[in-house]
Amino acid sequence: MLFGMPWPGAEVAAEAEQAGAGAFCTGDFVDHDAYLTLAEAVAGTERALIGTAIAYAFARTPYAHATAIRHLHTKAPGRLFLGLGTAAFRINRDWFGVPAEHPAARIAETVDLVRAWLHAENGEKIQYSGRFHTVDARVRAPVLGRIEVPVLLAAFNKGMATTAGRTADGVIGHGLFTASWWNRVVRPAVEKGAAENNRAGRPTEQGWIITAVDDTAPERAIAEARRMIAFYLTVKTYDPFIAHHGWEGPAARLRAAFRDNDPDAMAAAVTDDMLTEIAICGTTAEAKQQLARRADALPRDVGYFAPPSYLVRRQRRAAYARASLGLLDALPAHT
Known part of the structure; x- marks a missing residue:
């Protein structure tokens, strides 16, 4: 398994790559762009696997996703992957102003059409006619040429995992994922989807891991991991996950605290069991023990040790990223 982290900036990334970090990922939100950040990662790394985990699939056309990857591929051939996610329905509707009904079917077409642009040979006509997308293009001017870049999907619940x-070529797991959710829900669904399409080989697994390590202030690190978990669980998309673990009571309390704008109460509603199942946090020694216990709770191929971001300043997130380098020798091997 490769160790990685969300892009921490060039300075920390250089330290991380030197220490043995093998992957970096970028993402989208209102204050950062997945592809602009990916360009920084291309310029600031030498060997690591780099890609979007995730780019909002419906905020851009398939053409825009493919063009960004084609452009960056010239600078980092063989090192890129493209991770796409649907985002929440209300974000598509209220932020982007784009349709997002039938997200699983819509993103499947997006993947097909992105691949069509990535696989286009020079002078080859690109045609696609689907339920949500229609393209009829012959691009004569540039030399395109087929490029192979893995396309992964962020998948939380069973339908999207299928x-x-x-x-897609694989799945990107959420920071909330537990061993039970990986093993009983996500992996069987991914395998089912692969079998339905007679796909050869095991789909790639990447995933985020909420990680807050601080030997000088472990209590603060643990509290911030709790707040991050609570913030994620305010989203109703994750209700099947909550029900799967029997966490309806804590979820109701943290959601009430969120409505009251009380982040401390949100964190207090996250039980010790939830923290143990989801996060890696505390001192370096404690985090190593947690990793050893959670071998089957980690993605098989690439894991991103992701610092909490909810109400955590950038400087402390960078400190958490640096601290996670101390866990490199504790990473379990996957086959």
């Missing part, structure tokens, strides 16, 4: 297995 779509990832059927359509």
